[in-house]
Amino acid sequence: MTAATNLLSLVGVQKRFGETRALVDACLEAVAGEVHAVVGENGSGKSTLAKIVSGVLTAGTGVVRVCGVCPTTPRAAIDAGVATIYQEMMLAEELSVLDNLYAGVDGFWRRREPLATRRRVAAELLERLVAAPLDPDTRVGDLPLGIRQWVVIARALLRKPKLLIFDESSAALDLDATERLHREIQALKSRGTCVLLVTHRIAELVRIADRATVLRDGATVGRLDRHEITEARLLELMSASVQAGGERRTRHVAHPSRKPLLAMHDATLQGGSAPVDFRIDTGEIVGVAGLDGAGQDVFVRALAGIRPPLAGRVELTDSVSGVHDVDSVEQAEAAGITYVSGDRRREGLFPNLSIVENFGLALMDRHTGRAGIIDRDARQGDFDRAAERLRLRFGDARDRITTLSGGNQQKVLIARAFARGPRVIVLNDPARGVDIGTKRELYAHLREFASSGGAVVYLSSEIEEFFGFADRVDVFAGGTLFDTLRDDGIDEGPLLAAMFGTRPGVDDVGRVGADRVGEALGR
Amino acid sequence: MNAPVWSALREHRHLLVPAALVAILLAVAAVRVPQLFTGSGLAGAVLVAAPLILAAMAITPIALAGRGGVDLSIGPAIGFVNVTLVTWLVSLGVEHPLAVFAYAVLAGCLWQAALAALIVYVRISPIIASLAGFMILQGVNLVILPRPGGIAPDWLSDWGYGTTLFGPVLGVLIAAFVLWFGFTRTALFAHLQLVGADERTAYTAGIDVNAVRFAAHLVAGVLLGLAAICQTGLIGSGDPSQGNTLTLQAITALVLGGTSLAGGRGGASGSVLGAIAMYLVFVVLSSFNFGAVSGFMTQMSYGLILVLSLLLSLVVGRGRGRGADSASVSRTPRSAVPNVAGAAP
Numbered sequence: 068m069t070a071a072t073n074l075l076s077l078v079g080v081q082k083r084f085g086e087t088r089a090l091v092d093a094c095l096e097a098v099a100g101e102v103h104a105v106v107g108e109n110g111s112g113k114s115t116l117a118k119i120v121s122g123v124l125t126a127g128t129g130v131v132r133v134c135g136v137c138p139t140t141p142r143a144a145i146d147a148g149v150a151t152i153y154q155e156m157m158l159a160e161e162l163s164v165l166d167n168l169y170a171g172v173d174g175f176w177r178r179r180e181p182l183a184t185r186r187r188v189a190a191e192l193l194e195r196l197v198a199a200p201l202d203p204d205t206r207v208g209d210l211p212l213g214i215r216q217w218v219v220i221a222r223a224l225l226r227k228p229k230l231l232i233f234d235e236s237s238a239a240l241d242l243d244a245t246e247r248l249h250r251e252i253q254a255l256k257s258r259g260t261c262v263l264l265v266t267h268r269i270a271e272l273v274r275i276a277d278r279a280t281v282l283r284d285g286a287t288v289g290r291l292d293r294h295e296i297t298e299a300r301l302l303e304l305m306s307a308s309v310q311a312g313g314e315r316r317t318r319h320v321a322h323p324s325r326k327p328l329l330a331m332h333d334a335t336l337q338g339g340s341a342p343v344d345f346r347i348d349t350g351e352i353v354g355v356a357g358l359d360g361a362g363q364d365v366f367v368r369a370l371a372g373i374r375p376p377l378a379g380r381v382e383l384t385d386s387v388s389g390v391h392d393v394d395s396v397e398q399a400e401a402a403g404i405t406y407v408s409g410d411r412r413r414e415g416l417f418p419n420l421s422i423v424e425n426f427g428l429a430l431m432d433r434h435t436g437r438a439g440i441i442d443r444d445a446r447q448g449d450f451d452r453a454a455e456r457l458r459l460r461f462g463d464a465r466d467r468i469t470t471l472s473g474g475n476q477q478k479v480l481i482a483r484a485f486a487r488g489p490r491v492i493v494l495n496d497p498a499r500g501v502d503i504g505t506k507r508e509l510y511a512h513l514r515e516f517a518s519s520g521g522a523v524v525y526l527s528s529e530i531e532e533f534f535g536f537a538d539r540v541d542v543f544a545g546g547t548l549f550d551t552l553r554d555d556g557i558d559e560g561p562l563l564a565a566m567f568g569t570r571p572g573v574d575d576v577g578r579v580g581a582d583r584v585g586e587a588l589g590r
Numbered sequence: 591m592n593a594p595v596w597s598a599l600r601e602h603r604h605l606l607v608p609a610a611l612v613a614i615l616l617a618v619a620a621v622r623v624p625q626l627f628t629g630s631g632l633a634g635a636v637l638v639a640a641p642l643i644l645a646a647m648a649i650t651p652i653a654l655a656g657r658g659g660v661d662l663s664i665g666p667a668i669g670f671v672n673v674t675l676v677t678w679l680v681s682l683g684v685e686h687p688l689a690v691f692a693y694a695v696l697a698g699c700l701w702q703a704a705l706a707a708l709i710v711y712v713r714i715s716p717i718i719a720s721l722a723g724f725m726i727l728q729g730v731n732l733v734i735l736p737r738p739g740g741i742a743p744d745w746l747s748d749w750g751y752g753t754t755l756f757g758p759v760l761g762v763l764i765a766a767f768v769l770w771f772g773f774t775r776t777a778l779f780a781h782l783q784l785v786g787a788d789e790r791t792a793y794t795a796g797i798d799v800n801a802v803r804f805a806a807h808l809v810a811g812v813l814l815g816l817a818a819i820c821q822t823g824l825i826g827s828g829d830p831s832q833g834n835t836l837t838l839q840a841i842t843a844l845v846l847g848g849t850s851l852a853g854g855r856g857g858a859s860g861s862v863l864g865a866i867a868m869y870l871v872f873v874v875l876s877s878f879n880f881g882a883v884s885g886f887m888t889q890m891s892y893g894l895i896l897v898l899s900l901l902l903s904l905v906v907g908r909g910r911g912r913g914a915d916s917a918s919v920s921r922t923p924r925s926a927v928p929n930v931a932g933a934a935p
Contacts, residue, residue, distance in 0.1 A: 123794060145796040157794050159787035161854045170784050171795030173777030175805075204601075222795075 073132070074099050074230055074261045075120065080129035082115055082285075084470075089115040091285040093129070097261050097278070099229065102252060104264045104272040106301055107282035111502075114154060116282070117234045117265045120144070121151040134229050145171065148229030152219050155412075160208035165189055167207055168222045192221050198247060213359045216240055220248065224255075231255060232263045241359035241528070242563070249275055269298050269503075270531065281305055302503070325350055327384050328522045329370065329393075329404065329491050334379030336365045340546030342379060345370075347491070347522045352513060354537030354557070355526040358566050362546040364495065367526045371406035371493040372399030383491070403490035407480055409499035415480045416468050422479060423450045423464040429483045453482035458508065474505035481509060485516070492516065493524045498532060510536050530562045542566055604848030604856055607903045608863035611846070611895070615870035622877040629755055637752035637824055639869040640759050641668065644766055644817030645836045646843035646861035648698075651773075651806040652716070653844060656786035656853020659716040659803075663705065663723030664814065664840050669731045669833025671697050671818030676740035676828035685743040694819050699811030701727075706807035710800050724837065731830035740828035749823030759820055766816050770858045773809060782806055786853030842892055843868055846899055868892060 075097040082090040090112045097103040107113045118124040119131060122138030122145075131137045138144035144151075158167050165182075168189050173179055189203040196217045207215060217240075223231055240248060252262050252275060266272055272279060279296050281289040281304040289304040325348040333342045340362065347353050357363035369376040375394040383391045383402040391402045399406070408414035417425055427434060427446040434446045450464060457478045461471055468476060477497055484492055492513070498506050513523045514536070525537060533540050539553045542565035550565040625631045645664050652659040671694050679685070679693060701723075708719040741747065749758055773779055781802045785792040793799050821833065846864030849856025871891050880887045 121794070140796075141794050142796040142798065151794070153794060155790070157788070157791035159784050159791050159854065161787040162783060166780060166784065167791070169780075170791065171781075171797045173780065175781075175798070175801065176776050176778050178777045178780075 072098055074134055075103075075263070076130070076132045077116070077120070077126075078130040080116070080119065080131060081127040082112075082119065082124065083127055089285055090119075090126075092287065093282060093285065094287040095120075095280050096290075097230075097263060099261050100256055100259045101277040102256055102262045102264060102275055104266060104276035104279040104296075105282065106266060106269070106272060106279055107305055107502075111282040111305070112285040113265050113282050114234055115285075117151065117232050117263070120230070120263070121149060121153075121232060123151075142171075145226065149232065150223035150226040150228035150230070151232040152223050152234060154235040156215060156219055158207050158215055158218060160206070162207060163204045164193070164201065164207055164210070164218055165203040167218055168203070168225060170222065172225070188225070189221070192224065193217065196221055196224075196247065196251070198243075211360065213240060213244060217244075220251070224251070228260060230261045230263060232265065234265045235268075242566075243358070245271070268529070269301050272296065273298055273301075305503075326386060329381070329383050329524075331366075331370060331376070331381050332379055334369060334376035334381070336362045336369065336376055337546035338377065343376075343548045345541065345548060347524060349520045349522055350517050352517050352523040352525060352536065352538050354533040354540035355524060355543065356528075356530055356533070356540055356562060356566055357543030357549075361543045361549075361566070363526055363543040365546075366543060366548070367406075367493050367495050367524060370491075370524060371404055372396045373406060403488075405484040405487055405489040405492050407484045407492065407494045407497050409477070409494075409496035409501075411473070411476055411480065414495075416476060418467065418469045420468060421465045422461055422468050422471065423447065425468045426450050426453065426479050426483050426486070429487050449486060450482075453486055457482050457512065474501040477501050477509075478505065481512065485512070489521065491522045491524065493526075495526045496528050497525075498527060498529065506532070530559060530566075533557050533562070602859075603906070604903070605860055605863065606848075606906055607899050608847045608860055608867060611867045611899060612863050612870065615867055615874060618874050619870055622874055626873060630753060633752045633755040633757060635869065635873070636755065636757075636763065637749065637759050637820075639865060640763055640820040641817050641824060642836060642839055642843060642868065643763065643862050643865040644813055644820060645840040646847070646865040647766060647770060647858045648810045648813035648817060649840055649844055650849055650856065650858045650861045651782060651809045653849050653851055654782050654786045654853060654856060655803045655806040656789060657716065657803075658851060659709070659806075659853065660720070660841060660851055661705070661810065662717065662720040662837055662841075663701075663727060664720075664810075665833045665835060665837030666724050666727035666731060667698065667701050667814055667833070668818045668821055668836055669830060670701070670727050670734075671815060672822045672825075672833060673731050673735040673740070673828040673830050675818070675822055676742050677735055680741065680743065685745075687743075687745055690743060690746065691815070691819065695812050695815035698813070698815035698818065699808050702807040702811035702814065703804070706804045709807075710803045724834075728831075728834060731833070735828045735830045738825075738827060738829040738832075742822050742826050742828075746819070746823050747826040749820075750826040759823060762816055762820055766813060767862075769812070774857070778802065778805055783854055787855070839868060839892075840865075842896055846896060848903060867895070871895060 073096050075095065077093060077095040080090050080093040081088075093112060093116055095105065095116065105113045105116060115124060119126050120133050120138075122141045122143050125139050133144060133149060134147040136143060136147045138147060138149070159170070165186060169185055186203050190201070193201040193203065197214060201214065207218060210218070255262055264272055264276060273296055276296055277293050279291045279301070280287055281291065281301065283305060291300065327346055328349050329347050331343055331345040333344065335342050343366065345366075355363045355367060365374070365376075368374045370381060370393075372381070372393045372395050375381070381393040383393055383404065385391065385402075391398065393399050393402055393404065412418070417428070420428075423446065427441075427450065430446065430449060431441070434442045434449075436442055447464070453459070454461070454464075459478050459482070460475055468479060471479070481497070494513075497509065501509075513525070517523050525532075527533065534557060537557060539551055540557050540562060541548055542550045542552065542562065544550075544566060552561055552565060556562075619626050626635060645668060649661045649664050652661050674697065675690065675694065679690065684690070684693070705719055705723055708714045709716045752759070781792065781797050782805075784795070784797060785799050785802050789799055792802075817836075821836075822828075825832065843864035844856075844861045845851065846867055847856065847860025847862070849860050872888055875884065875888050875891060878884075
């Protein structure tokens, strides 16, 4: 293929951030009218690559041609016909949806078209994408995460790009929404747009990518055509250490003496929904699933004492001291319940603090001496042990936490949770933006924690995570606990069916619903 | 119900507290100082309040642009234009209104451009850069004019009699409002809000963040020049230190008016209301006989009102979170939801 037909051509691109080498030898070629996936583990440099194509970063060395130019600013890339949907969901929360949609479209002084036109166009586009009316004058900060994701996507579509870059952007969308997104991508493709899909959601790209470029440790290690894109092949290329194939971890032996640990009685999560009864025993790992906004998020927050349920109670049973109520974070903390969120930016990190400070915050009371002075050596010691155990990769523990990749940031938060010596760990989609290697390590650590008498509540938006990991999966629908699946039930079909509010074999309408989902997943 | 009205109300939510404050103060003033509401009373009010109103407007675009942009140098900068106007310009024989206006606006813009260069391109924190500017100009003003004196051009001194409401000062104010209104209709203003609300979003959307910030300072420069003209008209002469107090008053008015110092939220109408409220506080307090301590009473009242109004806006702002706004989004977006309802036990 000649350079002329390539919409995008990167050859031998390098990029350093101080001592960190994000890209070593990255190559990427894409043509108009294809869906091209850029795949790699976290820290493999795929986001850096996307940022170079978008003009946010400039390459150290190497040749970069994007729609005929080498962009050095986002403006230059946009003018060349690039639209990027960033992982960080660039949105001004104080401003309206409309303001956000048309950000940067105008010249310096003049608006390109009247506001009334824009309001109409925006309302139409959003209705198509969200599949529900959305007032363009709504403040973005008041929208739920899933809808915000659509706002960012709509902004990119409004630019009518020649090259559209999705940087891990379907993470916040539920299944039905993902299906709508795929339809949009197909439509773009047929209009000759090149869609660059930067992702580690392998299942997704196997379905829709025409070609794929695989990155490992900042270098391109493979280019696959449509027929070569399989889960096994991708895994093999992405990580030398990860075993190929959809291998299932062996089921652990049940803890011999299970005792009730944490329970929720008669709890109402959302107004008007049926009450929830929930129990988790020592040694158990319970998966929590549901479509966007089906109540699972409210549920794990209630369990962790962050936002008590509207009605009902949460109780932790201690074999020595008896039953404790949990209706505040303080009580949860005292009872040994720790919460880890996948929304690191909002609920986990202190971006201005260092790695070791982020880790040590939860242990401040233990590291503080009588005079109120922090024992730095003790903290460093604890950190070193945790870092060793979780195989944390970092430059200097005093660097800012934001210098780490998403997966490693999450490891620090997990380390922080473990360091408290909790009895129950409640995780809210912790694997969001985390690569598969880190995920597997996380499962192993959680399993170990459970078998030493702890309990794990694990919410995930990717149901593959539960396979071979969770002892049972509690599925939420319509704001309440809808179904509990165990053993063979923990599989794609039954889980999806339950998430969509149907029980397989119970009624025929449900069957149809489940089949439709199956089709959407291309299975 | 009436969607456009509601969305307009929501958009101007930050004006609720300052508008209520002004209304209450007007009511009090009507009882305590009825002479304020006569022709000459209003004329005097406009004359005295104009410099603060314009100064508060001037620092608004800078605050809107975010990154903690607060211009501490605004007071001495107004003072600088004032003293140079009555010394340099008058001694050169330049007295034509057009020339004087042109000089004031140009001087204001130049000063703001210098400040913007430091803040935007050298990336010095705005508070440090403008604090340095405050001190430098304070000194420069005293060097140019060691003590109050000098005489403003005749036409400008005449403003100070303040005999009719519909005089030149009101004209300048209206011109400033019109300018500001025009400015809010430009794409530049939208960019300014975007930069203030989320700089990274603005940058990745292809907006030239630096140019926008620079332009915000230039807009401030124009308003600064107009404020200096009104200040000169008010005192009819030069005063090297009177402008200094305007800095803190203008910032107080800005915050009273609901503009966030963190950027992105607010507008000049709030600042104007804030400035009017401060003037009314001054007038109302003057009607009491506090004797020698009346100045301190005014200061203390400014502080108290500022704190109270911020507390009040917190209470008012409560309602905006989950309730009112998210109601405009349908919460049943998924086609699967009917299924759930149908099959759930």
